[in-house]
Amino acid sequence: MTTVLLTGATGYIGRRLEKTLRERENVSLRLLVRSARKLTAKTRQHATVIEGDTFNKQALQQALEGVDTAVYLIHSMGKGPDFSRLDRDSAENFLAACLEQGVQKIIYLGGLGLVDSSSAHLASRRETGEILASRPDRIRTLWFRAGVIIGSGGASFEMVRHLVEKLPVMITPRWVNTLTQPIGVDDVVAYLTAALCLDPAENLVVDIGAPAMSFLDMLTQTAQVMGLRRWIFPVPLLSPRLSSYWLTLLTPVPYKIGAALVEGLKSETLVQNDHAQRFFPEIQPMSFLQAVGQAIREMEQDLVISRWCDSSPGATCDVSEQPSPGQSIFRDVQTVPFAGAKAEQVFASIISLGGENGWFSYTFLWQLRGWLDKAVGGYGLNRGRRTAADLRVGDALDFWKVADLVPNKRLLLQAQMKLPGKAWLEFDLQQDALVQTAHFIPHGLWGRLYWYAVLPFHAFIFPNLCQKIVDRARSMPPS
Numbered sequence: 066m067t068t069v070l071l072t073g074a075t076g077y078i079g080r081r082l083e084k085t086l087r088e089r090e091n092v093s094l095r096l097l098v099r100s101a102r103k104l105t106a107k108t109r110q111h112a113t114v115i116e117g118d119t120f121n122k123q124a125l126q127q128a129l130e131g132v133d134t135a136v137y138l139i140h141s142m143g144k145g146p147d148f149s150r151l152d153r154d155s156a157e158n159f160l161a162a163c164l165e166q167g168v169q170k171i172i173y174l175g176g177l178g179l180v181d182s183s184s185a186h187l188a189s190r191r192e193t194g195e196i197l198a199s200r201p202d203r204i205r206t207l208w209f210r211a212g213v214i215i216g217s218g219g220a221s222f223e224m225v226r227h228l229v230e231k232l233p234v235m236i237t238p239r240w241v242n243t244l245t246q247p248i249g250v251d252d253v254v255a256y257l258t259a260a261l262c263l264d265p266a267e268n269l270v271v272d273i274g275a276p277a278m279s280f281l282d283m284l285t286q287t288a289q290v291m292g293l294r295r296w297i298f299p300v301p302l303l304s305p306r307l308s309s310y311w312l313t314l315l316t317p318v319p320y321k322i323g324a325a326l327v328e329g330l331k332s333e334t335l336v337q338n339d340h341a342q343r344f345f346p347e348i349q350p351m352s353f354l355q356a357v358g359q360a361i362r363e364m365e366q367d368l369v370i371s372r373w374c375d376s377s378p379g380a381t382c383d384v385s386e387q388p389s390p391g392q393s394i395f396r397d398v399q400t401v402p403f404a405g406a407k408a409e410q411v412f413a414s415i416i417s418l419g420g421e422n423g424w425f426s427y428t429f430l431w432q433l434r435g436w437l438d439k440a441v442g443g444y445g446l447n448r449g450r451r452t453a454a455d456l457r458v459g460d461a462l463d464f465w466k467v468a469d470l471v472p473n474k475r476l477l478l479q480a481q482m483k484l485p486g487k488a489w490l491e492f493d494l495q496q497d498a499l500v501q502t503a504h505f506i507p508h509g510l511w512g513r514l515y516w517y518a519v520l521p522f523h524a525f526i527f528p529n530l531c532q533k534i535v536d537r538a539r540s541m542p543p544s
């Protein structure tokens with residue numbers, strides 16, 4: 066039995082790795098997470114959970130006590146201009162705690178890219194790897210480096226998919242011809258899992274990727290898998306900044322992530338060593354076509370495990386606050402009795418809101434709010450939902466985040482749209498009625514003016530929404 070600490074277990078790669086490790090009989094799994102509420106009941110049942118972050122030295126010590134292998138899947142991209150310093154401090158704290166607790170091996174996933182041409186994000190990923198690998202006398206580090214990762218819900222895949230879906234004709238910047246070696250997310254998880262059993266005599270950097278291709282190839286091959294005919298014309302005029310705005314407008318990926326991806330694609334990200342084949346010959350990475358096919362299948366079958374928007378762009382976890390908007394100043398409360406329907410049916414109806422299922426009434430007003438949000442740099446409605454019927458705490462749901470979920474009782478959505486204040490939408494199932502409350506804490510005068518300006522729209526939307534949820538519940542299967 067080996068004891069493994071997994072960090073980043075609520076993130077895109079971490080959730081998938083956690084699912085794999087949880088099923089291993091010879092692994093005693095421990096998780097360091099910023100908010101345990103984001104974990105499913107199944108995960109909590111199979112792993113020991115320590116709440117804290119890498120800036121909390123006490124939590125780190127507790128999480129690493131008795132650990133053989135520590136997996137580091139943390140980054141600070143999106144946490145503002147200071148992200149490199151945060152990345153550095155986080156890695157230094159982690160290494161110091163690993164040394165103190167006698168950890169034997171660190172597994173880290175960073176990015177591909179050469180030193181000279183690296184973006185700030187990739188440079189920081191490299192620095193993190195160097196810090197983690199800086200004590201080979203005490204701890205072996207297996208440092209994986211991946212370029213574009215392709216999988217359902219992944220930022221790169223979502224970007225490519227939305228572009229291909231929405232634009233029959235594309236003019237593309239010159240950097241679309243830059244070479245990269247994408248890799249399917251399942252292969253990434255396979256390498257990280259296999260690394261648990263590898264004990265090399267010294268530190269190892271393992272570059273992983275499928276055969277080289279350009280971003281242009283990715284667009285055309287994705288169109289091929291999706292059965293779409295697309296015309297693509299590269300032009301020299303589009304600057305990276307303009308491309309990033311364009312991506313923000315057309316895809317769910319916000320400007321900061323889009324800009325980092327574009328920055329990363331401007332220079333080649335190619336595998337620099339053959340360690341993947343030498344040390345993990347049993348893993349044959351799937352082709353880009355296969356990875357896209359797999360991602361689309363997972364979406365169609367509602368089997369998306371994680372998405373790029375699961376984790377928080379902020380310096381703290383986005384659902385770590387007390388899940389109660391108790392101090393809200395403005396409220397809109399609607400109560401609709403649900404006689405004739407069971408509580409489970411009403412709850413199933415509530416948790417099917419949003420994404421492709423829509424908001425049940427006044428769709429054009431919801432869409433208008435989404436466009437306005439997108440126009441001022443918000444997420445808009447583009448993030449949709451992870452699966453058609455299931456929600457968990459931490460899931461993005463259009464421009465909301467699931468902040469609390471008590472089955473058959475309560476759903477609390479925290480607004481992530483651009484607002485002059487803080488807002489929540491709460492659904493509470495009482496004995497025989499659904500109580501829906503929109504809460505708002507305004508920021509200063511603008512916040513108050515905003516609330517009064519949207520009141521006329523609320524007068525249509527909210528009573529109707531609550532009624533429609535109950536109406537739909539009555540037509541839902543009772544199980």
Ligand SMILES: NC(=O)c1ccc[n+]([C@@H]2O[C@H](COP(=O)([O-])OP(=O)(O)OC[C@H]3O[C@@H](n4cnc5c(N)ncnc54)[C@H](OP(=O)(O)O)[C@@H]3O)[C@@H](O)[C@H]2O)c1
Nearest residue numbers: 073075076077078099118119138139174175214376377382
């Ligand atoms: N995704 C890709 O396409 C890709 C490509 C190449 C390389 N990589 C590398 O893979 C690794 C994982 O990336 P990812 O995409 O899975 O990231 P992600 O989805 O953004 O998840 C980051 C995770 O780290 C947690 N976290 C952030 N700061 C923390 C801190 N200070 N202490 C404890 N936990 C913290 C987050 O928790 P919360 O849920 O609380 O926010 C979340 O679980 C990164 O090193 C990245 O560079 C990713």
